[in-house]
Amino acid sequence: MENIFEVKYNNQPVRVREVPVGMDTVYIANFVDAQPLVLVRASDANSGRFWTSVPEGRQELAQRIGPLIAEQIRKTL
């Protein structure tokens, strides 16, 4: 079952869908005025966690939107 929720970014609503893909969960962020962004949580080389865009290329945006998604998920736990 997909989980759909909304976060606010730059005072604009961003619709987020949590979608299982293979063995992973990805988050698809739909913006009012920009191309959708696919995000996933990943582990860096020091075993720390970070948000990244898939495919590569929109890391800065992924690092801004990712924490908003995490916060929203925490709220609904």
Next chain:
Amino acid sequence: MCYYNGVRVTKVEFIRLRHLEKLISQYDFLVNPLQIGFEYRECPVLKARPDKKDFDLVQMEWGFLGDPNKWPFIKTREEVSNFRHGYKDAAGKFHPPITTLNAMAEELLQPNKLYRDAALNRRCLILSSGFYEWRHVFPMGKKGQPLKTAVKFPYYIHLPGREYFYMAGVWNPWTDAETKRSVETFAIVTTAANKLMEQVHNSKKRMPAILSEELAYEWMLGDLPEKRITEIAKSQYPWKEMEACPIAKDFREALDPAAPFDYEDLPALELAV
């Protein structure tokens, strides 16, 4: 060690992310759960390879554009926009829009029809998880007579147990004469409504030509005579294997457009056998 998006990750993590990329590229359509025809966006389509032995999942623009050599008034994007949305000419005369989102099965192969060559040579399958139609209900007046103005209720129609299904389509490549950018465009084939869709899409009594897996592959990969093309295009998916539920009138803006919605004044569909 490798880098992904500028962050140092282990080889194992790098491979996981690359694998995810590949999976996501195959499911690009998941990005948008709601396709609105009149927005002429790109949608997921299965297209046969030239040898007709295999197929690819590609994105095509919904809204069939014919060959500009035969349809010379759609050579550029501006002309396409005029064609699709209507426009006023220099004399102020309004030319209404022409929609090529749907191709009627009964007319597909008629001589000189826009879709004939594509129906013969470029048939495709549109992947869908469900679609939306409006049911017109005429409320009763004070004297018990039906009023002339219908109240419209949106429905979400899907195939229970099927995450995705196939609609028959026809496609055509189109190149912008100014920018030389090429796109592939398509129309969804429609057929007469079955028992369920007659009541839901009761203003037009049409439905997309939804195909079983067997018919879908025959449609896309088969070397078919005209009679068979028309037969498949006109086929009606069994109504008992479909489900239609009313949804909120503002579903286009909803987080989950397909979420069921109860209307007090909406009579139930009559589907008794």
